[in-house]
Amino acid sequence: MGDExxxxxxxxxxxLRSYGGHYAELSRRFAAWLGLHSTDAxxxxxxxxxxxxxxPLSPARLSERISLSTGATTALLNxxxxxxxxxxxxxxxxxxxxxxxxxxxxxxxxxxxxxxLAGRLDAAMSPYPPQLLEQFEQFLADLNAAMDTHLTExxxxxxxxxxxxxxxxxxxxxxxxxxxGGSQSSRAARRIESNGS
Numbered sequence: 001m002g003d004e005x006x007x008x009x010x011x012x013x014x015x016l017r018s019y020g021g022h023y024a025e026l027s028r029r030f031a032a033w034l035g036l037h038s039t040d041a042x043x044x045x046x047x048x049x050x051x052x053x054x055x056p057l058s059p060a061r062l063s064e065r066i067s068l069s070t071g072a073t074t075a076l077l078n079x080x081x082x083x084x085x086x087x088x089x090x091x092x093x094x095x096x097x098x099x100x101x102x103x104x105x106x107x108x109x110x111x112x113x114x115x116x117l118a119g120r121l122d123a124a125m126s127p128y129p130p131q132l133l134e135q136f137e138q139f140l141a142d143l144n145a146a147m148d149t150h151l152t153e154x155x156x157x158x159x160x161x162x163x164x165x166x167x168x169x170x171x172x173x174x175x176x177x178x179x180x181g182g183s184q185s186s187r188a189a190r191r192i193e194s195n196g197s
Contacts, residue, residue, distance in 0.1 A: 016143075026114075026117070027041060027042055027045065030045070030110075030113050030114070033113060034085075034109065036085075039066065039068070039076065040076060040079060040080060040085075042066055043062060043066055043073075043076055043077075043080065043086075044080060044085050044086065044102065044106055044110075045110065046062060046065050046066060047062065047086055047100045047101070047102050048102040048106055048107055048110055050100075051100075051101055051102055051107075052107070056099045056100060056101060057099075057100045058097060058098055058099060058100065059073055059074065059077060059088075059098055059100065062077075062100060077100070080103075081103070084103050084104045085102070085103050085104070085106055086100055086101065086102055086103045086106070087100075087101045087102075087103045088100060088101075089101055
C-alpha cells in the first residue's frame with residue numbers, strides 16, 4: 001500500500017513538473033510573439049494577471065514574483081513603459097506607492113495568444129466535479145506553501161559547502177551523498193523541480 005501511494009505521489013509530481021515545463025515553453029513563445037525578452041514577457045504576464053485578479057502589483061512585489069533585484073526590475077519597467085506595454089500609476093492614498101498596470105493592448109494580445117489554450121484547459125477540467133477541483137486547488141495551495149516556506153529558509157546547501165573539502169575531492173562527494181540521501185537525491189530533485197515550475 002505504501003509503495004502504491006509513493007508511486008502515485010511521484011506520478012503527480014512528475015505531472016506538475018511537466019505542466020510547469022509546458023507553461024515555461026508557452027511563456028517563451030508568447031515573448032517571441034510579442035518581440036520581447038522572456039523576462040520582460042513574464043513581467044507583463046504577472047502584471048496583467050494581477051490586475052485581472054483585482055490585486056495589481058507594486059514594483060517591489062513584481063520583483064519578488066519574478067526574482068529580480070530592485071535595480072534590474074526598475075530597468076525592466078523602464079523598458080516596458082517606454083514600449084507602452086505597462087504604466088506606472090500613483091493611485092494609493094500614499095502617493096509614494098506605485099501601482100503597475102498593463103498598458104494599451106497587452107490584455108487583448110494576451111487573450112488572443114492564450115485564448116485557444118484557455119478553451120482547451122476548460123474542456124479538460126469540465127468532466128471533474130467541483131468538489132474534486134476544490135480538493136485539487138487545496139492540494140496545489142499546500143504544495144506552493146511548502147515550497148514558499150522552503151525558499152524563505154536559509155540555503156542549507158550553501159552553508160554545508162562552506163565547510164566541505166575542496167571541490168572534486170572524495171570527501172566532498174561523500175558528504176554530498178550523505179547530505180542528499182544518496183539515491184534519494186534524484187527523487188528529491190524531481191520533486192523540487194515540480195514545485196518550482
